[in-house]
Amino acid sequence: MDISSFSSEDFDTKAWINDILKNADKQKESSYTMSLVMKLQLYVQQVNSALEDTSQDVLASLPKIMRDSKNLQQEAVLLKEKMAVVRAEIEKIEQETGKSIESIAKLDSMKTKLILAKQGLHESDNWTLLVNDLEEVFDSRNVENISNKILGMQSSLKLLVNVADYEDRKLQLEGLKNRLEAIASPEIVQAFNSHNTEQSQMYVRIFTSIGRLPQLLKYYQKCQKDILLKKWRNQLEIEQDETTLQWIHNYYNELLSNWYTQYRWFNQVFVSESASQSLIDIYTDVLSSLDPSLNECIDAALKQVPDKLSFLLEIKQAATQFRDSLVNVISQSVQAKPNPVQIFKLQKAIFSHLVTYVKKYSSYEQAYLNKQLSSLDCMKDELPDTIQALGLSIPSVVDVCRAAKKRCQDITENCGYCGLLLALRSFLMGYADLYRVALRQIDRNRKSEEDWNVFQLCMSLMQNSGEVILELQHLEKDLTLQVLELNRQETAQYKSLLLESSDLREFESLVRCVTEGTQLSLLDSVTTELQKLCADIHHTTYLVVFAPISEHLDVVQSAQTWNQFDSSGIHNSDLPDYSFSPQEYITQIGQYLMILPQHLEPFLFKDNPALSCALKAAEQEYSNVSEEEGALAHIFLTIVARGTCQVFCDRILSICELSQGASRQLAHDISYLQNIFEELGLSLSENLQHLSALLKLPSDQYQSQSSGCSARLVAAVRQMRNIKSSS
Known part of the structure; x- marks a missing residue:
């Protein structure tokens, strides 16, 4: 029988009885009920027995609990009395010995001051002895002995902070450090240039002890800079028969190889310093100080190469490849990551020679597109051939424009977008002039009598012009979408690397105008010209068609x-x-x-x-x-x-x-x-x-x-x- 419901607070006797008798057989209900009553009586007996046992156990344990409670109370009272006695004794001792403790504290303070005074007098005497000894040590030009003496003076000066001539002594010590640095500088340069690890470590230890490690790092950076600049000059002399592009590739490879070598050597010598940060500063300085500069070499090469844009693309790809390799090496450094500002300055130095050519990109692109325009060969001896050639040239013109868009992205990372638009406008305006030439030829061939051949030429020229406008609309849509992508690509980084401040403002103005929708047409001047061209062709077509009518109407007057x-x-x-x-x-x-x-x-x-x-x-x-x-x-x-x-x-x-x-x-x-x-x-x-x-x-x-x-x-x-x- 399940009697768990008896423990519920809302137990209902009637509901329980009805529930338990619900499934009972009608015929055996009486015997079933008697059985339940007997079971309940047994449960009651069991509960009574359990209650009686529990009560007996509690009554048996009460005397012990009472005794334990009484003992605990007595011990608490005794402890309270003892604490009161201890407190009284402490108060008595404080009253009797307070003045003595103050006297002891004063004596201890006087003792400390006397010891400091003694040390000060000793160090002052030691300072004088060290200064007198230094002159003889300087004559020996032994860097280690000189540094030991200066280190002793440095220790003495720390204890002479309160003397009246502390500042004078400090200046005197700095002067001696300068003399040491001047004596050691030739040997430091020789050690760094020859990669003498043991000697270089000695100088690091000495300069660290006298607080001149930053100066030693400057010596290292200057030595490395001079070595790398000399390698550039030697390379130009040795590789005179090579191309400018090959010079640049070889020098970039030399710089990467040098990085690996110097990184290992630096970590052996300057254990507590970051090799990456120092090498980044060196490379940034070197790339900005090349003599002759990269721009001078590239300018000379540009005068000789026929395809300037392809040459500039190769130059840019070389710089990008070098940047990616170098940044990848830096990112793999086990030391602390370099400052992002340092990385940006390094990239600025790597791409600095390209800034000039991004600025001139528009003129280079215009010159190239003008050659492409000349190669179209649309002007024929016969007018129908000219108009047919113009129609056939439209896909080529569109391909030329899209290729220019791709070159702008490859060479300038779209930073030369303003220049690209200028070049495209010039190219397309030149292409529209070819239609003007054809229209003038139609005007010259126009007659007063009925001439359906000329009419067909006019309509063909009109149709070609419309096709150019349709293609121009597609091109302009692509150009606009490209502008909208500029801020969501790496262009956001490149624009700070490849653009001067004035060009950067112009570039950002273009992006802002297109993004905000204030500029609806990137090729507005070309669109206007083509619309005017269509109007002129339509007018000529009208004159061709109307000429016979006009001639017939002349008889009216x-x-x-x-x-x-x-x-x-x-x-x-x-x-x-x-x-x-x-x-x-x-x-x-x-x-x-x-x-x-x-x-x-x-x-x-x-x-x-x-x-x-x-x-x-x-x-x-x-x-x-x-x-x-x-x-x-x-x-x-x-x-x-x-x-x-x-x-x-x-x-x-x-x-x-x-x-x-x-x-x-x-x-x-x-x-x-x-x-x-x-x-x-x-x-x-x-x-x-x-x-x-x-x-x-x-x-x-x-x-x-x-x-x-x-x-x-x-x-x-x-x-x-x-x-x-x-x-």
């Missing part, structure tokens, strides 16, 4: 065109409109306009992103049309129609005199043109519609029915028709 209607009787004012037929000039214009869409179809009635881009750049009107097929062709026809209406109006207004029959004929010509326009989905200009209406009006009704038309046109038609004003 000729008096001979209209005089034939003065003497003929058939052109009576009362004849119906269908009696008139359009004249030849207007039918020729109509026929020309009807075949114009056929010539536009190869260019404008199909998906042509390049031509579409060029037209939108040339004329804002093209940018507002839908993307459906033929929309651009409709805009071009609209522009031609608008020009036709304008020139037709101008020619009509230049007519001096019109008879009634001529006036109706001219109105019929205008109506014919209107029908042609309607066939093409175009509309006649408002001025031409007004002229047509004014030309049809009977003379006697002219004044009353001309209202609503332009006053200028009303007056002009009245004058050419010789209609008298009612006023």
